[in-house]
Amino acid sequence: MNVGVIFGGRSVEHKVSVASARTVSRALEDAGHRVVPLGIAPDGCWVHHDLASRALAGGLDDLPPVGAPVVSTFGHLLSVEVDVLFPLVHGTWGEDGTLQGLCEMLDLPYVGTGVLSSAAAMDKAVAKQLLQAAGLPVVDYEVISRGPWSEDPEDGLSRLGRFEPPIFVKPSVGGSSVGISKVPDKSCLRTAIDLALRFDDRVIVEAGIDGRELECAVLGYQELEASVLGEIVPGKDFYDYADKYLEDGAQLLAPADLDDGTAADLRAVAVDAFAALGGWGMARVDFLLEAPAPLAPVPGDGRFYINEVNTLPGFTSISMYPRLWELSGVPISALVDRLVEIAVERHRDRRRLDDGIKGWIAEVSSE
Ligand SMILES: Nc1ncnc2c1ncn2[C@@H]1O[C@H](COP(=O)(O)OP(=O)(O)O)[C@@H](O)[C@H]1O
Ligand SMILES: [Mg+2]
Structure with a gap:
């Protein structure tokens, strides 16, 4: 099959994504697939195929910014012939459901989980709520939101009284440990929360596990x-x-x-x-x-x-x-x-469900 490997992207994990894409491309070729390189520059632009190929071949460790409106570069994605997409963009604008949504709209099978679970897993507060609801173990935590925090930080801090150091503070949406602090002393909590709020509007405060x-x-x-x-x-x-x-x-x-x-x-x-x-x-x-x-x-x-x-x-x-x-x-x-x-199976099932809806509508409309 022709597999479009999507890599690079806007997050801090751009370089890791290039390295991941190289490994996956080699493995796909070993399995008998043809790889179509699809690179996203750090500014979100889709790059020319020659550049993407060079990066996959090891000639470039990261893609240079294109400096154009992102939408004007979509031609590089739309001009290729692929049977399946393999998104390998880590972090935001890649792992968080956005790229998966694009794949859905293109009506192409894509590797990895869907829009909802990508987005839910990426948001630590949402993920913890879903895991807790399923009776699964997560550490004790509180969520601090920017609005109430900036209005009344004392009230926010009063909800954190039960936590004993070390306390972990992290942006709810993030990755690569960016914005995360291990707070050794309660007097440092406020600074840690302010730091995490630079990266997201909601922050998780949780018990540190030794x-x-x-x-x-x-x-x-x-x-x-x-x-x-x-x-x-x-x-x-x-x-x-x-x-x-x-x-x-x-x-x-x-x-x-x-x-x-x-x-x-x-x-x-x-x-x-x-x-x-x-x-x-x-x-x-x-x-x-x-x-x-x-x-x-x-x-x-x-x-x-x-x-x-x-x-x-x-x-x-x-x-x-x-x-x-x-x-x-x-x-x-x-x-x-x-x-x-799995990507192909999932796409087939999605089509079947969609056909099911259309078939049902046709049935009830003709009654
Ligand atoms: N509650 C915790 N107790 C102990 N260590 C933690 C805790 N939360 C995070 N860490 C440490 O911080 C690192 C990054 O946190 P994590 O929640 O995995 O964020 P990221 O999404 O950035 O990887 C973890 O790999 C671990 O070393
Ligand atoms: Mg982690």
């Missing part, structure tokens, strides 16, 4: 499956922006060293979490596993919480999502091939 960070890859359509677990060991106080992209201190361990019972629980909850957000295709579900108290009466690992669900996980050669599937017996070429297959 423990381990685990990740699980989920894949499927009508039935979702979970991979083995991986573990991130941050090189710093927490897995912040510098630790993710600027320094080389973090360790990505796979498979994670876990007892069988905890691993099975995490895998089951990973599937339930993605299902609770209405997802299909792929997701990486990230967990926080509390360290057991030193004098815990029962030995073993502590409680765990879903930290977040990423619907467009990193796909570089060292990224957890493809690594965890590889370790679970699904090599990357089979993985991307399955994702393309």
Whole structure:
């Protein structure tokens, strides 16, 4: 099939997306597909195919801004012949339902989950509410909104009295740890909230968990499956922006060293979490596993919480999502091939549902 790989984009994860697209393109070709490179510059413009091809071939690590009205560059997307789209744009304007909406309007099958679950997973406040409603474990949190906060910060702070340091403060919509603070002292809460409000109008304040960070890859359509677990060991106080992209201190361990019972629980909850957000295709579900108290009466690992669900996980050669599937017996070429297959199945089902509606309208109209 002709697969349009969409990469780059406006978010801070532009470079990661280029690297992800290279890995995926090679895997798609190994699986017998033809790759059509579709690049989005940091200013949102769709770039010329030659430039996109050069980036995929390794000649460019990021796409230069085009400096034109975005809409005037859509010709680069519309002129290609593709059977399926493979969006690989991480973060905002890519992972948040917007690009998925564009794919829907183009009436093309696309890899990954749909508009609603993309948007819900991207918004940490919405995702937590849906996960909680499904009875799944999330850490204790509060949402602070810009309007009430700017009017009466004291009232906002009074709702946060139950949290004891370390407290995490993060923009509700975000990624790459941008705008996230680990607050060591309650007197720093106000500054941390103001910082997070630079990146979104709503901010999450939540209990910091002293423990381990685990990740699980989920894949499927009508039935979702979970991979083995991986573990991130941050090189710093927490897995912040510098630790993710600027320094080389973090360790990505796979498979994670876990007892069988905890691993099975995490895998089951990973599937339930993605299902609770209405997802299909792929997701990486990230967990926080509390360290057991030193004098815990029962030995073993502590409680765990879903930290977040990423619907467009990193796909570089060292990224957890493809690594965890590889370790679970699904090599990357089979993985991307399955994702393309799911995209086609989903598109077919969507058409069938749409035909069903039209057929029903025709029936009732002719009665
Ligand atoms: N409640 C928490 N307790 C402990 N560490 C946390 C907590 N929330 C976030 N972190 C740390 O901050 C990092 C980034 O937070 P996360 O919610 O995953 O945001 P992002 O979407 O930017 O990746 C996590 O990988 C983890 O290291
Ligand atoms: Mg994260």
